[in-house]
Amino acid sequence: MHFCNYKQSIEKIQTAKRSHIEAMDALISTTLKFLTAAEIFENENLLPYSEILNMLQEQTKVQAEISNVLPLFISNDVNSPTAYDAIRSFFQNHFLPELKNIKSYYVSTFDNDFSAIQKMSTELNVVEQNYKAADAEHQKLVNNLEKHHGNKKQEDLFNTEAFQYKTVRQACVDSIDAYNKKKYEYELECDKFFSKYEELEHSRMEKMKILFLNLSEVLTKGCEKAKDLGHNINSAYDNIKCSMEYDEIIKYEVLRKTHLPEKHNPIKNEFSFNIYEFIDPSKIFTSELHETYAISQIDILVNQTKLASVGEKVKVISEEDGYLLYNQDKTVKTIVAKDLFQVPEKYKRYIAKIVDEENPSKNTVCVLETDENCQCITMDKEIIYVPLEKIKKL
Numbered sequence: 001m002h003f004c005n006y007k008q009s010i011e012k013i014q015t016a017k018r019s020h021i022e023a024m025d026a027l028i029s030t031t032l033k034f035l036t037a038a039e040i041f042e043n044e045n046l047l048p049y050s051e052i053l054n055m056l057q058e059q060t061k062v063q064a065e066i067s068n069v070l071p072l073f074i075s076n077d078v079n080s081p082t083a084y085d086a087i088r089s090f091f092q093n094h095f096l097p098e099l100k101n102i103k104s105y106y107v108s109t110f111d112n113d114f115s116a117i118q119k120m121s122t123e124l125n126v127v128e129q130n131y132k133a134a135d136a137e138h139q140k141l142v143n144n145l146e147k148h149h150g151n152k153k154q155e156d157l158f159n160t161e162a163f164q165y166k167t168v169r170q171a172c173v174d175s176i177d178a179y180n181k182k183k184y185e186y187e188l189e190c191d192k193f194f195s196k197y198e199e200l201e202h203s204r205m206e207k208m209k210i211l212f213l214n215l216s217e218v219l220t221k222g223c224e225k226a227k228d229l230g231h232n233i234n235s236a237y238d239n240i241k242c243s244m245e246y247d248e249i250i251k252y253e254v255l256r257k258t259h260l261p262e263k264h265n266p267i268k269n270e271f272s273f274n275i276y277e278f279i280d281p282s283k284i285f286t287s288e289l290h291e292t293y294a295i296s297q298i299d300i301l302v303n304q305t306k307l308a309s310v311g312e313k314v315k316v317i318s319e320e321d322g323y324l325l326y327n328q329d330k331t332v333k334t335i336v337a338k339d340l341f342q343v344p345e346k347y348k349r350y351i352a353k354i355v356d357e358e359n360p361s362k363n364t365v366c367v368l369e370t371d372e373n374c375q376c377i378t379m380d381k382e383i384i385y386v387p388l389e390k391i392k393k394l
Contacts, residue, residue: 017110095211128179288349295311296314354390355389
């Protein structure tokens with residue numbers, strides 16, 4: 001592998017690591033919110049199972065058949081739902097701890113392996129600087145020898161420099177050998193890191209796979225329990241042989257006396273999910289926010305490939321030391337100083353909300369270009385055009 005490709009591969013691995021950690025953090029955050037919401041729901045919606053059952057048994061006329069099946073109705077319909085408890089317990093006692101363990105092991109192992117690369121990279125930089133200094137000294141001496149050769153006025157200086165040449169040349173050769181040796185060690189360490197990362201990724205994926213298979217099993221059993229509950233209630237209902245009116249069996253006045261908690265939030269049948277309640281939109285649009293359109297102030301040529309012309313609108317990625325510019329298939333890249341580009345106000349990107357748009361996957365977008373009809377991208381990576389008056393910057 002070419003030396004530059006090692007660095008590019010390491011950068012890609014670091015990007016992948018950040019993405020995996022963000023995904024696991026989002027899962028952990030969502031699970032914690034679910035458990036918190038479940039606790040709030042239970043505290044605010046405890047149903048008076050025992051109170052209802054006792055009052056019905058003591059104060060109403062109940063036929064024998066109803067007396068037998070009444071606890072089944074109330075315990076299953078009003079008391080704690082066992083399928084839900086199993087699902088919540090799995091999230092709390094297994095899913096969340098295991099997810100945290102997977103993330104912790106992944107981060108610590110990666111950082112430990114990567115530290116060896118960083119150490120070797122630092123050592124390589126030092127050796128490279130020594131080599132460049134020795135090469136510069138050698139080149140300077142060669143130039144002086146060529147300049148002073150044949151000049152009788154500079155004969156003494158020429159002789160002195162000629163005497164020094166062997167020592168300077170040997171120092172240059174030694175620095176090249178040291179650099180090549182350290183470069184080989186660095187590339188060898190990179191190969192080891194790639195191999196370890198591949199094993200780490202495989203381990204993480206297998207653990208996540210098993211975790212979600214276990215979750216799927218719990219959810220499947222929960223569905224089966226819910227079906228069994230409905231079947232049992234229907235069967236019990238069919239067994240009731242009632243010979244009197246229902247209003248004589250269970251009197252409304254009795255039920256009216258039961259005590260409900262002060263805070264009681266009825267459950268809506270509607271269910272809406274908005275991913276932006278769990279993940280910051282800026283994380284979803286990270287790559288889009290780092291990119292922008294810019295106007296090149298000069299012609300930019302790299303390895304005989306023209307990346308930009310004067311006044312041309314190009315797409316660039318903002319980095320700490322400049323803008324990353326690349327060709328269409330991204331095979332040629334270079335970092336260019338930011339002052340060599342002009343970024344008009346209309347090309348400055350930001351997160352915005354579309355007024356009157358109710359679809360959660362489309363109402364929050366990243367504005368790529370501000371105009372009468374703004375060019376935007378949704379979380380599904382769909383390019384859309386929205387009138388400026390409907391764009392509300394967040």
